[in-house]
Amino acid sequence: MRDLRLAIRAGGGFGLGLAFFLIVVVLVPFGVGPEREVLARIAPGILWVAALLAALLSLDRLFALDWEDGSLPLLATAPLPLEGVALAKAGAHWVTTGLPLTLAAPALGVLLNLPGPAFGPLTLSLALGTPALSAIGAFGAALTVGLRRGGLLLSLLVLPLYVPVLIFGAEAARRAAEGLPYATPVLMLAGLALGSLALMPFAAAVALRVNLR
Amino acid sequence: MSIWEYANPKKFNETTAPLVPWLFGAACLCLVVGLVWGFFGTPDAERFESTVKIIYLHVPSAMMAINAWAMMLVASLIWLIRRHHVSALAARAAAPVGLTMTLIALLTGAIWGQPMWGTWWAWDPRLTSFLILFLFYLGYMALWEAIDDPDTAADLTSVLCMVGSVFAILSRYAVNFWNQGLHQGASLSLDAEENVADVFWVPLLVCIAGFVLLFLALVLMRTRTEIAARRIRALEARARAVEARA
Numbered sequence: 001m002r003d004l005r006l007a008i009r010a011g012g013g014f015g016l017g018l019a020f021f022l023i024v025v026v027l028v029p030f031g032v033g034p035e036r037e038v039l040a041r042i043a044p045g046i047l048w049v050a051a052l053l054a055a056l057l058s059l060d061r062l063f064a065l066d067w068e069d070g071s072l073p074l075l076a077t078a079p080l081p082l083e084g085v086a087l088a089k090a091g092a093h094w095v096t097t098g099l100p101l102t103l104a105a106p107a108l109g110v111l112l113n114l115p116g117p118a119f120g121p122l123t124l125s126l127a128l129g130t131p132a133l134s135a136i137g138a139f140g141a142a143l144t145v146g147l148r149r150g151g152l153l154l155s156l157l158v159l160p161l162y163v164p165v166l167i168f169g170a171e172a173a174r175r176a177a178e179g180l181p182y183a184t185p186v187l188m189l190a191g192l193a194l195g196s197l198a199l200m201p202f203a204a205a206v207a208l209r210v211n212l213r
Numbered sequence: 214m215s216i217w218e219y220a221n222p223k224k225f226n227e228t229t230a231p232l233v234p235w236l237f238g239a240a241c242l243c244l245v246v247g248l249v250w251g252f253f254g255t256p257d258a259e260r261f262e263s264t265v266k267i268i269y270l271h272v273p274s275a276m277m278a279i280n281a282w283a284m285m286l287v288a289s290l291i292w293l294i295r296r297h298h299v300s301a302l303a304a305r306a307a308a309p310v311g312l313t314m315t316l317i318a319l320l321t322g323a324i325w326g327q328p329m330w331g332t333w334w335a336w337d338p339r340l341t342s343f344l345i346l347f348l349f350y351l352g353y354m355a356l357w358e359a360i361d362d363p364d365t366a367a368d369l370t371s372v373l374c375m376v377g378s379v380f381a382i383l384s385r386y387a388v389n390f391w392n393q394g395l396h397q398g399a400s401l402s403l404d405a406e407e408n409v410a411d412v413f414w415v416p417l418l419v420c421i422a423g424f425v426l427l428f429l430a431l432v433l434m435r436t437r438t439e440i441a442a443r444r445i446r447a448l449e450a451r452a453r454a455v456e457a458r459a
Contacts, residue, residue: 139376143356143369153352153359157373160348161380164387171391188390192383203376210368 017054017097018104024050025108036113043112044122044173051101051126052162055133058097059158060151062089062141063208072145076212086204087197090131090138098130114177121176125189129169132193135200136161142207165192220297222440229433236430243423251416267325269417273424275318278346281311281428285353286378289371299436301367302443304374305357306435310428312350319343338388345384349377363443 028046032038066072075085105126106119114122140158144150172185219225251269288304291297322340323333334340356373360366 143373144359146365147359150359153355156348156355157352160345160352160384161376163345164380164383167384167387167391185390188387200376203372206372207369210365210372213365 015100017058018100020057021050021054021101021104022108024053025111028112040113040115040177043109043114044118044177045170046112047105047109047114047122048126048129048166048170048173051105051130052133052166054101055093055097055130055137056155056158056162058093059137059141060144060154062093062138063145064141064150067145072208073212076208082205082208083201086138086142086201086208087135089141090134090197090201090204093137094131094134098126098134102126102130117179118173118177121182121186122173125169125172125186128186128189128193129165132165132189132196133162135193135196136165139200139204139207142204142211145208146211165189165196168192217295217297220295220299222299222444225299226437226440229437233430233433233437236426236433240423240426240430243419243426247416247419247423251413251420255413255416264325264328265413267321268413269420271318271321271325272417273421274314274321275343276421277424277428278311278314278318278343280425281307281314282346282349282374282378282381284432285311285374289374292367293371298367298443299440301371302439303432303436304371305367306439307428307432308350308354308357310431310435312347312354314424314428315343315347315350319347338385338391341388342381342385345388346381349381353377363446 025046028042028050029039032042063072066075076082078085080088102123106123109119109122137158140154140161143157144154147153168185168189172182172189175182175185219228248269252266255266285304285307288300288307292301292304319340322343326335327333353370353373356370357366360369
């Protein structure tokens, strides 16, 4: 089942999310002006929102390719339960988008003049938060897998679900940027991530079963 | 006799047909009495002047916006567990009503906030969570619209409703953590020391009753429409099948 990751990497989606992340971050200074203080203030939030949108971008391909070529019913009858498939898919999505985003965020933080003490917490919050984004996204992708134009609907369904993750993630980075203690939001974020990873595969599997009926 | 008898569409239709006009009548009566009493029969509150009177719309609609989602959650659970079609259709019927209530609460809040807080909108926890609730309603309705097969749509929206409820509650408290707001605390709780004065309390209760009745009437009426639409679909499908055979 782990060779799914290879399949997704071969699909060409790898890197596109990262490029999108880069472009959004580069566009923001054009929008708000180049003042260093302004950029430093909004940097944690911008990095988080951009990472969230980049993660959203590749979600519709999560189950769609397997749906189109008919391998999804095969996966459903495989010895691994569908919950496991959903978790593996979410893991593959994280490896191809969440992990590179987390690693690239500090570099882009330099571009946005992110304050020095915030680099570590920002990376930490992204590392904790992006698995939750992938797990929640897998549920959204499972809901919309049978639809012809599911992409827009997917973002409408998934983005409200991302709100708590975004709040705690960006709050951790913001507090660190202002030199405040940031343990509480990081812990809340970790809780959210673990909860999503534990429960969302079940919801995703239910949705997949309905769509495969 | 059990409550599940009403899950039969025919029985449901027969029972609710005489109820709907009565519910509408009662809702109108309560709203007219409550609003007229509230607007003209109560004194202006000190510090708030006459702007306080918008609570007769704001509070009941906000309550119903949340309760409509709770009702959808219960109906979704009943659909997932017992597969009663009426239940799924009732959840579908309640969504636009809940959406409208959310919108009324947001708009009246903005109209009140402009003179009182000096701003139409603030990123206050309660306001923000209502905006998020609004987005949840939109997504739920869009998912219903997007899927052709009615049973699939009912299943998927029910799952979305359950997951959405969890995340709506999470967002509510996450937003609290993120920003302390301008909105006053609860002032209608039964156990609180300090509540709204009785002069405002009684007409407000009448208005709340009116909104509950209005919600019930609208949901029952919309559920009946959904049942009729489902029947027309089934009849058309049957006619097509007969034609194909002939």
